[in-house]
Amino acid sequence: MLDSDRYDVIVLGTGLAESIAAAALAKAGKSVLHLDPNEYYGGEQASLTLDELVAWAEARGAESSEPSSSESSSSWTATPYGSSQRAIYTHCSTTGLGSLAQDRRRYALSLFPALMVSRGTLVSTLISSDVAKYVGFRLLDGVSMWDASSDSPRRVPGSKEDVFRDKWISLPEKRKLMNALLFAGGEFEEDEVFKGELSSWSHELIPGAGGKDMLAFLKETFALPDHLAQAVAYAVSFATPEEQSVPALVRARRYLRSIGRYGPSAFLVGQYGGAGEVAQGYCRACAVFGGTYVLGPEAMPEIEAAGADSAAGDDAKDQGGVQVKVPAHPTPLRATHLVTSPFFLAKVTKASGSEKNVTAHAVAVVTSQPGCLKRPAKEDEEAEDDDTGVVIFPPTDNSPLVRALIMGEGTGSCPAGQWVVYLFSELEGEKDPKELLRPYLEKIGGEVAFEAYYLAHRAKDTQEAPEGVVLVQPYSGRHMLTEGLDWEAEQGEKAFRAVLPEGEFFPKPEGEEDEDE
Secondary structure (H helix, E strand, O other): OOOOOEEEEEEEOOOHHHHHHHHHHHHOOOOEEEEEOOOOOOHHHOEEOHHHHHHHHHHHHOOOOOOOOOOOOOOOOOOOHHHHHHHHEEEEEEOOOHHHHHHHHHOOEEOOOOOEEOOOHHHHHHHHHOHHHHOOEEEOOOEEEEEOOOOEEEEOOOOHHHHHHOOOOOHHHHHHHHHHHHHHHOOHHHOHHHHHHHHHHHHHOOOOOOOOEHHHHHHHHHOOOHHHHHHHHHHOOOOOOOOEHHHHHHHHHHHHHHOOOOOOOOEEEEOOOOHHHHHHHHHHHHHHOOOEEEEOHHHOOEEEEOOOOOOOOHHHHHHOOEEEEOOOOOOOEEEEEEEEOHHHOOOOOEEOOOEEEEEEEEEEEEOOOOHHHOOOOOOOOOOOOOOEEEEEEOOOOOOOOEEEEEEEHHHOOOOOOOEEEEEEEEEOOOOOHHHHHHHHHHHHOOOEEEEEEEEEEEEEOOEEOOOOEEEOOOOOOOOHHHHHHHHHHHHHHHHHHHHOOOOOOOOOOOOOOOOOO
């Protein structure tokens, strides 16, 4: 039983955006009740143990023709969470734990494998909120492109020093590549070469409506050979095959300018699975500022939005806001605002059209080192092998763009002598994720001890919320690896400002200076 049945804000779901909003609102003096029907923190960005991931996949792969008693309750006005999850995640499958069973609790496997940009929104939010003290990060060791001619990964140079050290690139090619990188890292909007691209894209207002795609722009403007143009497009700007040059260059500039802030990489890898650990850090901060937490079945909500068409009681209508029932409390809970994602809501929101992005995912544990992490001895006798890495498989006529993120024991993701491999690829329609991604897992190498596959259906801007309900929109773009975490941070701040338009988002203590950007 809770201490109160009235709160300023009820936050439903402990995803990263919701957790950032909860911590910021609690720090601003609001009374916050934070609920999650899952037994773990992180929601869609959770970091799970090996057995938790198997249970997660089994629950979402279950047939939904016979809903559970909790889901079939006719008094609910929200979409049952389990049914919503089965619609979002399909084609879920895993292998058995086998020899990994005894260490199953020593894994941190992310449902949202992503990198942090050193000069990104989430890093700034972690610093201003002081939540950085609760979480750990390390630099990404390297980015590689898969070279079809040698059927092996090749390191992508990301800086001037890397370019001139690279023995695979000829001197004339190095000059062209440096011109492209200097252009992308500079104030290219004022460059005559680019003004046509910018005006063409800006005139149509939407990506894809004008100008060249990033790959064509690099080839035509800088005369880059195909392999170097692909490296810049897919492994520096992390573009998609049809993406226009303008957004890809804007992104590349931010990444290039992030190099050097914390070391010779633009990206940071989160410890213990990354996003889920960060979300839990914000939940901890919220609790420090007085937030109340209920996780598990006792937090499974029945939601009722107050308003003209609401079935809420007269008292709730008079006061506005929302009314929520949970098993943990005998009477309805009331709040001025409810902050949540569309995953929990349906009948209290209004559909406004959708854009769906389907992504195939694989999560694997390998018990021998992937070849892309090995550093050649002749390159640097003192260098240790990499513990983390990204491998980009460029698209071909018959295969899509596939990205891989590899995390070793140094990230706290797995026991010593093992590595976690994440693979993902955006699809135009549905396809068996194992059939698509298993060949790429074989290319990465390493003895595979565990595999999980699923499709994620992420929709954009599908709900219009009534008064009192603040929706955080899940990331639905095609750059989850490098943009997903910053999106979550931006959504968290947006939710905070929807509740407190004039409030200060994580105000700094008096006398504290801004972080040098």
